[in-house]
Amino acid sequence: MKDIDIELKILEVAKQEFMEKGYTNASMRSIAEKSGCTTGMLYSRFADKNKIFTSLVKEGADKLLYYFNYYHEGFSNATPKEQIESLHNYSEQGMEKVIDIIYDYFDSFKLIICCGFGSSYENFVDILVDMEVESTVKFVEVLKKQGHDLPHIRADLCHILANSLFNGVFEVVAHDFDKESAKEYVNSLQDFFAAGWDRLLGLKYKEK
Secondary structure, eight states, X not given: OOHHHHHHHHHHHHHHHHHHHHHHHOOHHHHHHHHTSOHHHHHHHOSSHHHHHHHHHHHHHHHHHHHHHHHHHHHHTSOHHHHHHHHHHHHHHHHHHHHHHHHHXXXXXXHHHHHOTTSTTTTHHHHHHHHHHHHHHHHHXXXXXTTOOOOOXXXXXXXXXXXXXXXXXXXXXXXXXXXXXXXXXXXXXXXXXXXXXXXXXXXXXXXX
8 A cells, every 4th residue: 555545544544543442542542453554553653642643633723723813903903983883693694603713624523522531632622712712802802992881891701601602613513413404593692692692792782
C-alpha cells in the first residue's frame, strides 16, 4: 500500500475506535492491528493518540473557531447604533453559519463533543463560550456608554448563559439531528435566549 493509503486506512480505523470507545479508552495497539500495520509503523506516522485525533478533527474545529472569531470582530467593529439595532439578526446569521460548518464536518464535531474527553480538544466548547462571554461584556459596555441604565450583570452569569447556549447547540451533534431539524431547534433556542437577554439588558424584545 502507498503511504497515503496506509494513513487514510489508519484514520478510518481510528475514527471508529474513538467513536466506539472514546478517546481515553481507544488503543493505539488496536488501531494498528485493525489497520493492518505494526505499532512501530503506526507510531512512525502518528506520535500518539492525540496526533491521530487532531488529524481527524482539526480542519473543522479550526474553521469554526476562525469564523466565530471573525463574526465577533465584525460585530465589535460596527458602530454602537448598528450593534444595538442588528444584535439579533447578526446573532441569527452567525449561528446559521455555525450550523453550516458543523454539518460540513459533522463527524469531526461528533468526535470532539462525544468522544474527545482526554484529548487536546476536550475544552473546545469552553473556548467558544469564553469568546461569547468576552463579546457580551463588550456589548454591555457599549450599551452603558450609549446611556442605557443597566442592572449589574455579572461576568459569571454571562458565562453560565453562554455555556448553556453552546452546550444546547451541540446537542444536535450528540443526538444526530439532521440538518433541517438542527436549524429549527437552534432557532428556537436562540429565540429563548434573545428574549431573556433583552429582559436582562432592558431592551425591547422584537418578535419575528
